[in-house]
Amino acid sequence: MCRNIKTLFNFDPPVTDEEIRAASLQFVRKITGFNKPSKANERAFLAAVDEFAAVSTGLLASLETQAPPKNREEQAQKAKSRAAERFGA
16 A cells, blocks of 8 residues: 555544545556656546546445544644654664
8 A cells, every 4th residue: 555545434533535636546557657747648647547546435435333532633744753763763
């Protein structure tokens, strides 16, 4: 899985449309191997991003959990701590 795609479910505040689109873009980039598609592939590439974003929005809206929402700041701090341990930064 692409390291740039982050978990989007069960956060406070809830995920935004921009975050869903960014994750969808990263996913399409990963599976196509394109960072930026050629003009010939641009329409299909952007359509795929839109479709993945729509499916992801529906999925996130339909999921249920009894767990309390995760705090974004706490999760970001944990990620920074893991990165520091992993990369010595």
